[in-house]
Amino acid sequence: MGTATRSDWAERARATLSDAGYRRGGARAAVIDALAGQDCAITALELEDLLRRSDAGVGRASIYRALEQLEQLGLLQRIEVSRGTAGYERVESDGEHHHHAICRECGRLIPFEDSSLERAIEQVAGRISFDVSEHDVVLRGLCERCD
Amino acid sequence: MGTATRSDWAERARATLSDAGYRRGGARAAVIDALAGQDCAITALELEDLLRRSDAGVGRASIYRALEQLEQLGLLQRIEVSRGTAGYERVESDGEHHHHAICRECGRLIPFEDSSLERAIEQVAGRISFDVSEHDVVLRGLCERCD
């Protein structure tokens, strides 16, 4: 109970965009649907590939524009997945989220969750004079395959 | 006692480079000296400006090359300070380090330390099958000036 589903996110994204005054369009709809099916961060170029294979294909610029809009509305979180490349993943309405371990050898992303880490971050956020709206933790090293 | 100083870092950097078979050169020496004087992350282009003003000036390519070498030797940590731009800061030998709150309005970096956060990260590192060599925490939001 109370568990957010992927379709919930897509629904919320459409509603939020609508409330923000955005119209409907095929490209952005395709981007939203694709993001709804991801389990972890995906880059703009990976998204472009994915959309070219399955659906009709979406212009690269439209993908970047959609990602930026969704990020600004708090529906996506942007993280750096490799030198100079950004990945995006859904922000769930219930605040549930994970962080990433990134393998410096193969670039693989391993997601993990940790409640005491979250607690520690909340406490830090409370004691510094800075209005924290989001946070991100990255562990770097070698994954079990590359070790 | 036991407190690492900036010159210690520069000294260690020179020794580590030497041990790794690198020769001495003016450009890299200037980069090391400049980094030794920084309190927080600095980008390659900021470093270029800094060096052009004070000393003789160092080619951009040499700066990037030096930063990469120092990072690979574990003497620098690379962090994304803004969309698509990397900042570098010293890695101290005693493991002492800070993390950053980044203002989404003005881009300012506010460093902070937190021991319980470090403890939580160590525990996470211990329980996932991933060989963690470094970690990074970023808080995003508004700084007190922009709030």
Next chain:
DNA sequence: ATGACTGCAAAGCCTTTGCACGCAA
């Protein structure tokens, strides 16, 4: 003398922007 170090310019890569056309409202 040998090969690393450096600087300049050119190329790369991801991302953003300009512009004309199409579609939602």
Next chain:
DNA sequence: TTGCGTGCAAAGGCTTTGCAGTCAT
């Protein structure tokens, strides 16, 4: 009909690479 949404191509910004000259060892 209005002007947002889209796609293509071009431009941007940071970073890397090729190459010839210089300097450390």
